[in-house]
Each structure stands twice: as C-alpha cells, then as structure tokens.
Amino acid sequence: MLAVVMVLPSLVAAGQAVGVIVAANNPDLATIAGDDERPASLFAVIQPGERVLVAPGGKVTIRYAGEDVEVSPANSPYRLPVEASGDTVAGNMLDWALSVLGATDAEREEPLTVAMASRGFQSLSLYYVSPFDNRLQRRDQMILIHERGAKVDSVRVDGFGQDLPLTPGQAGMTVVDMRALPAGNYLVHVCAGQRCLPVSLNWMDPLQKKGGEVSVLPELAALALIRDGDGLELEGVQQLWSIRASTELASALFTRLIPVE
C-alpha cells in the first residue's frame, strides 16, 4: 500500500516544461526577457513566464512541451505559458490500452515506403534485389547501376583481352556494350578511379524452352554491385526484367533504366 501511495501522485503528474531555442535565423534580432535579458540564440533555455521578443527580420523557433513554436515580429513578444512536459504512467497506460483495442490503427497505417535497397560502399554500387545470383543471360547491353555522382572508368574482363566499351547513361548508370563477350565464366573488374570491384559472372547463352524455341528477351541486363564486408557481391538481375511489373523496387529501378534503351 505504501508503494501505491508513493507512486500514485506521479502516475498522473508530468514535470514542468521549459523551452529551448532550436532554430534562430539571426540571434541579434531576438531577445529573451525575464529576470535578465539575453540573446535568443540556439540552445538558449527559456523558463515559463519569460518572453521572447523578435525584431523585424528575425525569426526563432522554440521547442516547448513537444511543440515547435515559431516567433516572428507578428507574434512578438511571445510569452512562454506554463505547461507540463513528459508523459505519465497513466497516459502511457491509456496509449497502450488504446493501441491494444486498435484505436491507434490509423496512426500505424500511415503510408510508409521502405526501399528494399542497400547502400554500397564509396562510389561503386548500390541497389540490389535479393535473392539473385550472378548468372546472367547474355544481352547486347548490360547496365551498371551505381551512385549518381560516380563515374565508371572501365570494365575489364579477365581472359577477354580488351576493355568492354562503355557509354555513359544518365546519372547513376553506365551502359556496357556486351556484344563482343561470348558465353563463359568470367571475372569482371568494374573500375572507378582507383577502385576496382571484381565480380564473377556466369554469362550464359539464352535459355531454350522445351520445344527448342529460344525465349525472346529484351536485350538488356542490369548489374548492381554491393559490398559485403571486405568482399564484393553481385546482386543482380536479369530476372528483374520479368518482375518489373510486380515489385515496387523493380519498377522503380526500371524507371531509371528505361531512358537508356
């Protein structure tokens, strides 16, 4: 019972709020007036009852009890009201009960897009769709997808004897002319600046269906590269073409790929 007596008052009472200046366009034009007068510059603490005065041209934002209050000459002087900040156990319990009852489902259903995409390292690499392996059906062109600011300087293939011709595409991608590369297993080195990423590539002839009919595929393959620890992995993706209509990410990637055709 002693515990209840000790706990109950603070189950319902939060602490008194103070304000903090979290943005100020020009501290010379804003002042905090209370027991003393001081500039309303970033990180200044404002006690309840103190006033914030803003001269023409000035603007400050006060974080107060969870709200951001903008003070400009239009609403200056602004007096900080007395309010509580923080939560209470009773309030938290109510929130929990409401969440259990489903009253806050609307909040949870806020639209939120999550990209199933990974960041690569430094300048090379990027988006990937998993799970795929490094078997790619031969295409006339292969698209390297990479950071927008990066520039692929060369693509070298071990045992092939010449660099593959490159055509700069739109920002974030490079088109590799693959027509000269016959089917086979290769180690491909994608180089940008001083860095080269080795990627093993099983470059396969087009698959034949049962009746001997060669499947008609667009002459395009996409390669995305990511770093995995100290190694580099290829994550991509001839299958991307066939699933572009069915997944959001594939669709988004092709939005970038289409202009290069």
Added chain:
Amino acid sequence: MTKSGPSAVAALYHWVHGKWTLLPARWRPFVVNLLVGMAIVVWIHLNPDSSMVKRQQDRGLDWLSRMVTNTPYAPQPDQPVVMVDVDSATYAQWGEPWLTPADRIARIIALLLDAEPAQILVDFDLSRRTDLAPLADILSRHQGGKAAKTQLIFMKTQASLLPANSRLPAFRDSALDELVASNDNLHWAAPLYRPDPDGVIRHWQLVIGGCENDRLVLLPSVQLLSVMLSDGVDKSLEALLAPDQQGCLAMPHFSGRIVLGSGKQIDLAGEQLQHRIVFALPPNPESGYFPVDWQGRAVPALTILSARDVLAAKRFSTGGLLTGAIVIIGASHRDSGDIHLTPVGQMPGSLVLANSITALQGLDQVQRPPFVLILLVDLLLILGVSWLFVVMSPFAATLVSSAVIALLVVPFSLLAFSQGVWLDFALPILAVQMRSVFAKATFSYHKVRRKGIKGVLK
C-alpha cells in the same frame, strides 16, 4: 532400486492421499492452485534461460518499459542529451548524399566545441572512407587545456568476414585511427547491438571483442565509454577478462565488475536481464521529453535539433543547454539505414545510443530480487488469487484478481523497476487464473454431461 524404495513411495502416496481426503472439497482447488503456482515460480527460477521464460520476461519488461518511458520512473540522465540530427530535411537540402559529408560533420563539430559540451558522439561509420581530411583537420586542433572539457567519441564497426583462425571479426580501419590513438580526447567506441529474433533491440553489449593480428582487442560500447569518461573507472576492461580466455578463438568472457568513480558498479558478465536497455526516451513524444535537473534548472532530458539549423546558426547560446551536455550527431532520414525496432517504437540508432547512455547513467543494471523475496511475493499473490477463486465465480475472481494486480502489484512493480529491480509476477498468477477457469469449466462440462442442460438449470 531397493525393496524399500517402492514401499516408501507407496507409504508417502497413502499419507498424502489420506490428508487429501480429509481436506474439505471446496479447499482442494485452493491447494492445487498453490502447488501449481509455486511449481511455476520454482521452474522459472531453475530455468532462467529457457525460451519460454525469456519470451515472458521480454513481454513483461517491454510492457513495463512502455509504461515508464518518458516519465519520472524511467532512468534519469545525469546531464541533458542534445541530438544534432541529419534529418530528412537536412538530407534533402544537402542533395541526398551517398555518405554524410565529412566536411559538414567537421563544421558541426567545430561549432559545438565552442560551447564546451562534455561529450560529442559522432554516430557515423567513418571506416573505409577517404574523404575525412576536413574532419581530421578539426580534430588535430582539438587538444590542449580547453579541449579536455570535451571528449569526442567515434563509432568503430566490424568487418563482416572473420579472419582465419578467429571467431571474432576485425575492427574496420579508418583514416582517423592514428589521430585518435595520439589524442587523449578522441576515442573509438562500439555502437553494436544484437537484435532479438523478432528484430527488436532490447539488450546492449557493453564490451565488443575484435581480432587484430591474432590478438583479442576489446572496445567499450558507446554507453560504457560515456559513463567511464564521465565518472572515471577503477580498472581496465582487459583486467576483467576471464582467466581462461582463448584470444580470438572465443567470444570474450568477463568475470567481475568495474567500479566507476561515482561508486556505481557495472557487471560486464551477468545474465541477459542485466544487459536490458530501459528506454527512457521514446521517439517523438507528443508532450515533449521529461525535464531533468541541470545546473539549477529543469531542462528537457533530450532536445533534437536539425543539423541544417545548427549549421545555419550564427551563434550558440553561452551557458545554454549545450554546455556540459552530451551531444550526439546522427542521422534519422530513411536512407541512412539506421532505423531500428525497440520496445517503445522505431527509432534512429542515435536515439538508441541516447537511451543506452541514459539507462546506464540513471539506473543500476536491471536485477532480479533475491529468490526468497520472489517466492514470498508470489506466494502471497497466489494465495490471494486462489482464495478469490474459492469464494467467487471464475468470472468474478478473474476480474477482481486482475483489478487487484493492476491497483497494487503494477505500482509496486513500477516502483521496483525504477530502482532497477524486475519482479516477474505475471506468469504464476496467469497460470493460477487459467488453471482455475479451466478447472471450473471442466467441472461444469462433466456436470452437464451427467445431468444434461435441464438438470443443471434446475
């Protein structure tokens, strides 16, 4: 088995059966409830690592964490925490850079250093980058008398692949390694957490082991280093390694505790419960963060500022919130990949760090009370609940016992929890409630079968 074995068992059975038959029929469920409840208490005590006990413990602690978060019952930080956040607005304004630009981090640090915070934590992975010259330039000037007022902590991550003959990954190299090693005000710490199987971060790792040249290297976690720098510590982490530690061939095992200058003891080993994070700082509380006493006034426990507003500021307040505070520079925009699930909701990694520091500062590690006390409290609760089921209908008894638990036991638990003590009362009580309801239902079912619906209704 000897001949006397079966006969002794039989004698015991007859003795118990004799006593049982002497017991009035209405008190028999009471005794069964008592035995069931206490058996569960003992079983939980003997099997603290079983998945069922851990799941139950997680649920209970998640609920309590959610109740106390952002209230006076949550751990209270020693000083305010300020977060300079590369939020979505900042990220967009900077042109959505692939990596957080080092020159901008450097400018933020340079601005903050003038206000003399106690610690600045830079929550970006600075390994494997070649663009750190602006940062190195600022940091190389951060030494001497005034610099000692602010300690800078940088995050050290680990490689994904294990070196040969090692169970521990290596720490990743950084262009700042030499600079940090040569400056007493610069430190590396590990921001590494291991999520539970459901993806929720509930526990911290206080010390991370890595392998460098076949040698075990220990790195304190961010929260441990933060309190060690604030309070001082009695011994090195290496001094607490278990004597049978096998270099890189095993995860580091510790024996004993470190003692901070404030007298607080931190157990590096101990059961998982002790490494539970009590989240005091939820993401985006509607009514702001709870106030803490700081230099004679109440200031918010956490204040989050957009990095773009900090960079745009011409001047910081002297003697304001920042002086002596802990500052975390981190990112919360979606592309950062640094958003994590916690018992109190999704939050950026920098807020997980703020919570970990606050928890380690403001709370002794979560402890279980002595077993005798658990036994006593649970015995009282089980007695009470069992008695209610004897004198009331199952529906009324469930209602009343739940109300009593809510009114008496929950506040008691909150009070204990605010002192870092976790009393797991829910499972035995729930078992007793369920057993009673089930027993009554079974009894009613047999009655219906014996007499039929009409017979029961007569």
